[in-house]
Amino acid sequence: MNRIMKNLMQRNEFYISIAIVALSIAIQLRSGQFFTSNNIVDLLSALIVPGLFALGAFMVIVSGGVDVSFPALASLSMYATTRILVDTNYQGGILLPIVMSLCFGAILGAVNGVLIATFKLPPLIVTLGTSSVFKGIMQGVLNAVQITVIPPGMSSFGTAALFIATNPQSGLTSRMPVAFLALVIVLLIVYFVLQHTMYGRGLYAIGGNEVSAYRAGFNVWLIKFLLYVGVGMISSLAGLIRVCMMTQAHPTNMLGMEMMVIAGVVLGGTAITGGSGTLTGCMLGTILLVMVENSLILLGVPTFWQGFFLGVFIIVGMGISALQVSRAIKARGALTRRVQQ
Amino acid sequence: MRRTLAFVLVLLMVFSMAACSSPAGKSKKSESEWEIVVVPKDASNPWFIRMEVGVKEFAKETGLNVYQKGTPEIDATLQSQLIQDLIAAKVDAICVVPVDPGSLEPVLKQARDAGIVVIAHEGASLKNVDYDIEAFNNEQYGAFIMDNLAEAMGEEGLYTTMVAHVTNASHNEWADGGVKHQKEKYPNMKLLEEEPRVESEDNGDVAYQKAKELFKKYPDLKGIMGTSSYDAPGIARAIQELGLVGKAFTSGTGMPAANAELLKSGIVKSLTLWDPALAGKAMCALAVKVLRGEEIKDHLDLSVEGYTDLTFKEGSTTVLEGKGWIVITAENVDSFGF
Numbered sequence: 001m002n003r004i005m006k007n008l009m010q011r012n013e014f015y016i017s018i019a020i021v022a023l024s025i026a027i028q029l030r031s032g033q034f035f036t037s038n039n040i041v042d043l044l045s046a047l048i049v050p051g052l053f054a055l056g057a058f059m060v061i062v063s064g065g066v067d068v069s070f071p072a073l074a075s076l077s078m079y080a081t082t083r084i085l086v087d088t089n090y091q092g093g094i095l096l097p098i099v100m101s102l103c104f105g106a107i108l109g110a111v112n113g114v115l116i117a118t119f120k121l122p123p124l125i126v127t128l129g130t131s132s133v134f135k136g137i138m139q140g141v142l143n144a145v146q147i148t149v150i151p152p153g154m155s156s157f158g159t160a161a162l163f164i165a166t167n168p169q170s171g172l173t174s175r176m177p178v179a180f181l182a183l184v185i186v187l188l189i190v191y192f193v194l195q196h197t198m199y200g201r202g203l204y205a206i207g208g209n210e211v212s213a214y215r216a217g218f219n220v221w222l223i224k225f226l227l228y229v230g231v232g233m234i235s236s237l238a239g240l241i242r243v244c245m246m247t248q249a250h251p252t253n254m255l256g257m258e259m260m261v262i263a264g265v266v267l268g269g270t271a272i273t274g275g276s277g278t279l280t281g282c283m284l285g286t287i288l289l290v291m292v293e294n295s296l297i298l299l300g301v302p303t304f305w306q307g308f309f310l311g312v313f314i315i316v317g318m319g320i321s322a323l324q325v326s327r328a329i330k331a332r333g334a335l336t337r338r339v340q341q
Numbered sequence: 342m343r344r345t346l347a348f349v350l351v352l353l354m355v356f357s358m359a360a361c362s363s364p365a366g367k368s369k370k371s372e373s374e375w376e377i378v379v380v381p382k383d384a385s386n387p388w389f390i391r392m393e394v395g396v397k398e399f400a401k402e403t404g405l406n407v408y409q410k411g412t413p414e415i416d417a418t419l420q421s422q423l424i425q426d427l428i429a430a431k432v433d434a435i436c437v438v439p440v441d442p443g444s445l446e447p448v449l450k451q452a453r454d455a456g457i458v459v460i461a462h463e464g465a466s467l468k469n470v471d472y473d474i475e476a477f478n479n480e481q482y483g484a485f486i487m488d489n490l491a492e493a494m495g496e497e498g499l500y501t502t503m504v505a506h507v508t509n510a511s512h513n514e515w516a517d518g519g520v521k522h523q524k525e526k527y528p529n530m531k532l533l534e535e536e537p538r539v540e541s542e543d544n545g546d547v548a549y550q551k552a553k554e555l556f557k558k559y560p561d562l563k564g565i566m567g568t569s570s571y572d573a574p575g576i577a578r579a580i581q582e583l584g585l586v587g588k589a590f591t592s593g594t595g596m597p598a599a600n601a602e603l604l605k606s607g608i609v610k611s612l613t614l615w616d617p618a619l620a621g622k623a624m625c626a627l628a629v630k631v632l633r634g635e636e637i638k639d640h641l642d643l644s645v646e647g648y649t650d651l652t653f654k655e656g657s658t659t660v661l662e663g664k665g666w667i668v669i670t671a672e673n674v675d676s677f678g679f
Contacts, residue, residue, distance in 0.1 A: 033557045038583075042553055139384060139413050146387050148599040166584075170560045173584040174553075246546060246578075248599075251385050252414045253544045297554035303507055303539055 010329075012269025016284040019317060023291055031298040037165040038174035039298075045176060047290045048245075049254075051183045051283065052238035053261045055190050056231035058282040061265055062194075063227055064207040064274025065123030068262070069112060069131035071254045073232055074239030076134040077104035079144050081240060082249040085151045094157035094244070101240040102233045108134065109232020110225070117224035135255070144251035150243060158244025179241045186234055191279055199223060207274030263314050264289040288317070376432040377407040377628050379621055380423060382440050382543075384411030387596050388570050388617050389438070395618030399625045407625050415543050417441035421448040427457075434458035434632060436624035442466050442510050460628045462620055463511040465660045471631050474623050476615035476647065476665035478654070479511055483518025485666055486592055486613050487527075490519075490566050493590035493610045497529035498563030501536055501555065503576065503593075505543040505569040512568040513538075519566050533559060541572050548575025552591075556583055567593025574600055577608045597669050597677040604671045615647070615665040616677075623648040623663065637661075 008014045028034040053070055060067040081101040090096070108130075115126045138144045161175035194200035202223045205213035214220050243249045268285025270277025292313055296306045379396050381389035393409040400407040410427075412419040417440040427435055428451055435457055439445045442464045449459050449469040461473040476482075490500065502519065504512035516538060523530050536555065541548035548571050556562055556579065567573035573593035580589050586608055595603075595612035603609045626643040641651040647665030654660035669677070 031558045036557075039557060042557075046550060135413050144385050145390050146385065146599065148387075149602070167557075170557070171584065172557060172560075173582070175582060242546075246549075248545070250545060252383065253546060255414055294550055294554065297536060297539065297551060298558050300535065300558075303536070306540070 013278065013281045013284055015320060016268055016281065016288055020284065020288050020291065023288070023295075027291075027295050027298050030300050033298055034295070036167045036169070038167040038172050041165040041174040041176050043287075043291060043294060044180060045174070045245075046294050047287060048177065048179055048183050049238045049242045050257065050261055050264065050290050051286055052186060052234055052241070053257065054265050054282055054286040055186055055279075056234040056238075057258075057261050058265045058268075058270055058277065058279070059190065059194070059203060059227060060123065060231055061262070061270050061272060062207045062274060062277050063203050063224065064210065065116065066262065066272070067112070067123060067127045067228075067231060068258045069127035069134060070231065070235040070261075071257045072131040072134035072138075073105065073108045073112075074235040074242075075251055075254050076138045076142075077101050077108060077232075077236040078239030078243050079138055079142060079147075079249055079251050080104055082147050082150055082154070082243055083142060083144075085154070086147055086149070090151045091153070092151075093153045097151070097154055097240060097244075098237065101236040105232040105234070105236025106229050107232075108236075109229040112232065113225040113228035116228060117221045138251055146251065147249040150247060150249060154240075154244045155247040158241070158247055177245060179245060182237060182241060186237070187279075187283070190234075194279060199226070203227065204275055207271075207276070209275070260289055260293070261286070263318070267314065267317050289314070370433065372405065372633075375405055375434070375629075375632060376430075377405065377434040377436065377625055377632075378427055378432050379407070379409040379624060380420065380427070380435060380437040381409060381411045382420070382438050383415040384413060386415070386543075386570070387599060391596070392438075392617040392621035395616075395621035396625060398618070399622045403629070405625075405629065409621070415440055417444045421445055424448045424452060428452050428455050431455070432457060434460065434628035436460040436462065436621075436628055437464070438462045439464040439467065439510075441506070441508050443508065458628055458631045460624050460631070462624050465514065465654065465657075466510040467659075470659055472627055472637060473660045474620065474627060474648070474651070475511070475654070475660060475662045476620050478662045479514035480518030480521065482613070482615075482666055483515035483520075484522035485668075486515060486566055486568070486594070487519035487522045489592040489611045489613055489668065490564050490590065491523065491527045491530060493592060494530065494564045496527050499531050499533050499559065499561045500564035500566060501533040501562065502538050502566045503541050503548065503551070503568060503572045504538060505571075506540055507538060509569075515568050516566065530564075533562060535559070541567075541569055541575060543569050543571055545571040545575040545578075548572050549578045552576040552579035553583065556580075556585060556589060562589065564590045564592075567591055567595075570594045570596055570599075573609060573612055574603060577603050581608050595669070597674045600669075601674045604669065604674050607671070611668050611670045614667050614669055616667070619645050619647055619665060627661070 024034050033039050056070055057067060078101060081097055085097060112130055115121050116123050160178040162178055164173050164175045166173045202218040205218055206220055206223060210220060264286035265282050266272055268281035270282055301309050381392055389411060396407060396409045412423050420440050425448055435452055446469050452459050453469055459470045461467050461470045464473050465475060467473055502516040504516055520532055539551050552565060565576045567576055573591050573595050576591040580586055591609060592611055594614055600612055623643050623645045626645055639652050642649045648663040651661040651663050654662050
């Protein structure tokens with residue numbers, strides 16, 4: 001029992017879970033609205049886009065890089081997809097838009113992949129650059145403007161509900177978007193790849209030590225290249241879902257999300273240096289940030305203080321979890337030293 | 342020898358620079374050499390795309406070198422960088438719609454020191470400008486939005502206000518004007534004291550999420566007064582999803598084409614607006630007048646619809662106000678062509 005507790009105490013997920021529970025209780029006490037079916041559904045629906053982004057960002061960080069281009073990549077690919085479909089007066093279902101945006105995502109991701117894997121340039125610098133390039137293509141070449149009427153197939157997908165949650169007291173309803181399934185499916189795929197394939201092992205190995213991974217026989221180039229292609233596809237899907245759910249395409253309103261998403265992933269205990277981190281932690285960290293971001297009014301934080309509150313929350317949250325983990329590691333180190341003596 | 346030459350060259354450069362930047366008369370160049378640049382908040386918001394239509398029209402009508410140049414996103418820092426670039430490029434007039442007026446002051450001062458004419462729009466609080474044009478008196482426009490919201494709400498119930506940022510000058514003046522008007526004219530309406538003003542960050546998704554939170558936390562809330570062109574559509578999405586159509590209401594600024602479906606479906610009864618194309622045109626026309634050295638006084642006529650009788654705002658020598666507001670409803674939404 002004691003050992004289980006101790007083991008638990010060394011895990012970052014444990015602290016994040018405590019923070020989530022504490023925050024839920026705080027919101028509930030302040031508003032009486034947290035544990036209502038429609039509020040939970042609202043949060044899950046707000047989680048879809050950041051959640052997908054977080055899965056991509058997580059894999060890149062595990063591999064020892066940082067990707068800051070995913071919002072720009074998603075914006076470009078969703079914009080191109082929507083523009084083409086609107087211009088051709090597309091009347092069909094959601095399948096073609098999804099396939100198209102996955103293709104765009106793969107192509108744009110491959111650009112990152114080639115620059116990072118083939119030319120061995122630092123991922124942060126590359127993605128900062130490609131982020132500007134993607135934005136530039138969108139605004140310069142495509143002359144991006146807000147598209148207010150999107151193809152019917154896309155808007156009906158975005159507004160389709162798995163079920164509708166009704167709050168018995170207030171009578172407010174919230175719908176659980178079908179798009180939530182996309183997050184679940186992608187999450188399952190990423191889980192399978194990371195936990196049950198050689199590719200996933202390779203990703204962690206590269207993040208730990210690229211040279212060792214190479215000597216151990218991993219094809220470092222291929223792993224990295226496929227990583228960025230995959231992340232591009234996931235991000236594009238997120239972008240498309242955002243458009244469908246808002247039933248309009250706005251070229252810039254996803255930009256700037258990268259910091260929140262990366263903060264969530266790191267908050268979940270993923271080492272920014274690469275090589276370690278769990279999918280559970282990544283999702284919990286993202287959930288925590290989405291909760292904070294979408295509950296400031298429920299918490300009663302005044303408008304003027306919301307940015308400040310969010311920033312302090314991230315710093316304190318990350319500080320505490322980093323401290324606990326490093327303390328745990330130190331304790332373990334002391335123990336092994338004693339055993340050796 | 343080489344050193345002397347270098348010294349002479351440096352001297353020459355310094356003098357020529359000084360000569361160029363001396364704040365000489367505003368119209369030393371001939372009119373065809375003037376370069377007038379309009380800097381909107383960003384380049385992709387349909388609002389400013391519409392503004393560009395007016396700017397282009399003005400350029401075509403007058404044959405002057407007038408164009409619009411925006412930053413890729415709504416960002417105060419990017420905007421001030423762009424203006425610095427324009428100062429370096431020695432344009433003759435800058436017409437700007439500021440993202441964050443306060444943070445733009447130092448850059449605009451640089452521009453004026455360099456002899457550039459600065460005209461602003463939606464920046465009544467700015468000090469370092471030649472003139473600021475407002476489509477209307479901000480307080481009166483706020484009252485106008487409030488009239489529309491009150492009509493939808495049946496002149497009673499709890500409401501709150503939404504602005505892009507609490508630092509945005511115009512949005513907050515509209516909201517203040519709306520609240521003041523409500524207190525005078527609609528005694529049965531009440532401002533939500535706990536959250537009198539929320540931010541939408543000029544982002545439809547944020548407006549939607551914030552509105553959802555507000556309606557959840559305050560079940561009595563009956564209306565939200567929007568200001569930014571993203572507010573009312575975002576709030577309307579929340580009203581629809583929460584099942585509050587007919588129970589909760591919103592009104593605010595909005596573009597016709599973007600909101601045609603919302604208006605026709607009845608979720609939003611009316612939106613208010615002024616035509617950004619005309620505002621852009623008016624800025625350029627005023628810039629030209631200033632560059633020509635014409636006298637700017639009350640009852641100024643810029644020959645632009647809604648801006649034919651501009652008057653100075655009370656107690657101000659820089660802020661000019663027109664009478665350019667319009668209301669859009671399901672009936673007239675298709676008649677604007679933008």
